[in-house]
Amino acid sequence: MRFNPVASLRGKIAISIFVIIGCGFALNLAIAIHTLRAEKINDLRKVLSHAMEETRDEYLPSNPDDKLDLSYLYEVPHNISIFGDSEVDSLKISISKTPHVPLENEIAEYIRLDNGNYLNFVSLDAKINASLIKYSEKLLLKYVVFLVVMLIVSILVLRKLMAPLKDIAAKCRDYKDGGAFLSGTESYPSEINSVSNAFNALVGRLEGYRKKEKELFREAAHELKTPLAIMRARLDVYEGDEAYQKSKFVAEFSSDLERLSSELKNVLFFETSDFEDNEEFNMCSLILETVGRIDVLASGRNINIEPKCETMFVDTKKKMFRKLFAALLENAVTYAKEGSKIEITLNQSERTLGIKNQKGGEKYMFSSKIGERILKRVSSELGFLYEISDADGYYEVNLRF
Numbered sequence: 001m002r003f004n005p006v007a008s009l010r011g012k013i014a015i016s017i018f019v020i021i022g023c024g025f026a027l028n029l030a031i032a033i034h035t036l037r038a039e040k041i042n043d044l045r046k047v048l049s050h051a052m053e054e055t056r057d058e059y060l061p062s063n064p065d066d067k068l069d070l071s072y073l074y075e076v077p078h079n080i081s082i083f084g085d086s087e088v089d090s091l092k093i094s095i096s097k098t099p100h101v102p103l104e105n106e107i108a109e110y111i112r113l114d115n116g117n118y119l120n121f122v123s124l125d126a127k128i129n130a131s132l133i134k135y136s137e138k139l140l141l142k143y144v145v146f147l148v149v150m151l152i153v154s155i156l157v158l159r160k161l162m163a164p165l166k167d168i169a170a171k172c173r174d175y176k177d178g179g180a181f182l183s184g185t186e187s188y189p190s191e192i193n194s195v196s197n198a199f200n201a202l203v204g205r206l207e208g209y210r211k212k213e214k215e216l217f218r219e220a221a222h223e224l225k226t227p228l229a230i231m232r233a234r235l236d237v238y239e240g241d242e243a244y245q246k247s248k249f250v251a252e253f254s255s256d257l258e259r260l261s262s263e264l265k266n267v268l269f270f271e272t273s274d275f276e277d278n279e280e281f282n283m284c285s286l287i288l289e290t291v292g293r294i295d296v297l298a299s300g301r302n303i304n305i306e307p308k309c310e311t312m313f314v315d316t317k318k319k320m321f322r323k324l325f326a327a328l329l330e331n332a333v334t335y336a337k338e339g340s341k342i343e344i345t346l347n348q349s350e351r352t353l354g355i356k357n358q359k360g361g362e363k364y365m366f367s368s369k370i371g372e373r374i375l376k377r378v379s380s381e382l383g384f385l386y387e388i389s390d391a392d393g394y395y396e397v398n399l400r401f
Helices: 009-058 071-075 077-084 126-174 190-240 246-269 283-300 318-335 369-382
Strands: 092-096 106-112 118-124 279-282 304-309 313-316 341-347 352-358 385-391 394-400
Touching: 009 077, 009 106, 009 118, 009 126, 071 077, 126 190, 190 246, 279 283, 283 304, 283 318, 283 341, 313 318, 318 341, 318 352, 318 369, 318 394, 369 385
Parallel strands: 304 341
Antiparallel strands: 092 118, 106 118, 279 313, 341 352, 352 394, 385 394
């Protein structure tokens, strides 16, 4: 794959390192030049001061005025010797009634003479600037070479560090159902190994969910064959037997459709909640909230819902539990005897939730094998144990947790 420094994480990290080190070098260069310039100016001032002291003591007449020709001082061997090894440039020597005020590019030193005049030595800073430029160029070249080497080394090191991520990506692309996913990752850095472990856990959950779905739909397909076969046989009888009463056929066929619809409803009722995290909530509050929503349906059949619950906090999948309880309660309302009551009991000491209703004339929705498997699966995921009983004209569902 072509290396794209803008898009790849490796390139972004390398460029970030390059920019950070480059900014550090730039700051270091600026400080170094400023410090060196201050040192050179201080050295030049010392040279000028030393030359003035020697000139005043040995080469100036007593009481010199500002009209004195000082051109001979430029040829004094002492001054030539001192200035030859320094960065003095375009030296100007003068006597004035006031100290010389240096311009922007000048460095000046002065001494007050006995007669009140001032001896001024003034040098330009051109040689200092030229020296600093050469120094900056050499230092900058070293920095650039170092930065390039650091960039190359960073890319190579990051390529090695990122190799496990490329390996993980390749394994993700080549993964086949049921095979080992990310194995042999123990040698990876701990941070990348934790990502690998998280991927493995995710794939494990996906595989588990898919396996459960395959089992559910395989059994659903098996269970649905019976009502479909009965419906087909009934249709054949109706077509081949003229004496077969139409009203009887319609009633029986409607019953078959109702059973088939019930089985399909069982299969499609619960969407997966495998990726919902557990949370602590008040089960009693959720029960009362759900009863309030379904009470409208119950009142249409003149059914009274009587919840009896104690404040109890549980740590499980809240959305899944709400859906399970709503399904059980709605199912009880649908299949309970009209004009009866539904008892809901939440017992904190026994840690049970019970839903009890008087049977109506229709079969309970969750009494089929598919319904049983759905309840077992969902209850198991919630950490509950479910029990359903049919006795003395009542259906009762108990969830123990």
